[in-house]
Amino acid sequence: MTALKPLIAGNWKMVGLPDDLGRFAEAMRAWGGTSRGDLLICPPATLIGAAVQAFNGLGIAVGGQDCHAKASGAHTGDIAAPMIAAAGGAFVIVGHSERRADHAETDAQVRAKAEAALAAGLTPIICIGEQLQQRQAGETLAVVEASLRASLPEGDLARLVIAYEPVWAIGTGLTANADQIAEVHAHLRQVLTSIHASGAQVKLLYGGSVKPGNAVEILSVADVNGVLVGGASLIAADFQAIAMACPA
Numbered sequence: 001m002t003a004l005k006p007l008i009a010g011n012w013k014m015v016g017l018p019d020d021l022g023r024f025a026e027a028m029r030a031w032g033g034t035s036r037g038d039l040l041i042c043p044p045a046t047l048i049g050a051a052v053q054a055f056n057g058l059g060i061a062v063g064g065q066d067c068h069a070k071a072s073g074a075h076t077g078d079i080a081a082p083m084i085a086a087a088g089g090a091f092v093i094v095g096h097s098e099r100r101a102d103h104a105e106t107d108a109q110v111r112a113k114a115e116a117a118l119a120a121g122l123t124p125i126i127c128i129g130e131q132l133q134q135r136q137a138g139e140t141l142a143v144v145e146a147s148l149r150a151s152l153p154e155g156d157l158a159r160l161v162i163a164y165e166p167v168w169a170i171g172t173g174l175t176a177n178a179d180q181i182a183e184v185h186a187h188l189r190q191v192l193t194s195i196h197a198s199g200a201q202v203k204l205l206y207g208g209s210v211k212p213g214n215a216v217e218i219l220s221v222a223d224v225n226g227v228l229v230g231g232a233s234l235i236a237a238d239f240q241a242i243a244m245a246c247p248a
């Protein structure tokens, strides 16, 4: 199988004003480095359109951090997938653990959001991951497999991205070690290919305290096809260092 081009994705979460975007874009424009991966920034919804313009010519795609399962309607405060696409976004994160926790999102809702994203022409990045107690109880593979199966849209999987994000590693400075990541990613790959042949083309990202200091090791793990970076993606120099950590 041809190697999948890594995806280096930044999730700015609820951080970022226009000035922050301007400074980040300026630093990316001045950057002399290159990456073997594709680059993506998912800013707050208010900055999606501005980010598309600010990153023009820089080879950085833009995405949303969530979308509603419906294409439009009376859902105050929500954003629909076609709105992200119309603003120039190409990706959308769905099922991030912070949304699963803060908004009690279920796998079924995540799946509906992923389907809405596909219908709008967006690439959904479906997040799954275990809680610390589940890992300690030896339930990690069962938990992520169940969540994966229940969150996946039907049919061809080639347009999907899956992000494995152990909840205990998000924003904590703790990362899963290379063996733990390899075990989960191998399992996810096996499940995906057993569901559909196109499962071999799904990019599997790791997320959870990815930093310049651990990116080379993480991106070298088998079946890691990129990273979903939170805090470090807000700092252009850190995002650049992670982008340059893709293996040859």
Ligand SMILES: O=C[C@H](O)COP(=O)(O)O
Pocket: 011, 096, 165, 169, 170, 171, 172, 173, 207, 208, 209, 210, 228, 229, 230, 231, 232
């Ligand atoms: O979406 C990104 C993840 O939640 C990871 O965040 P973090 O890199 O700040 O741990």
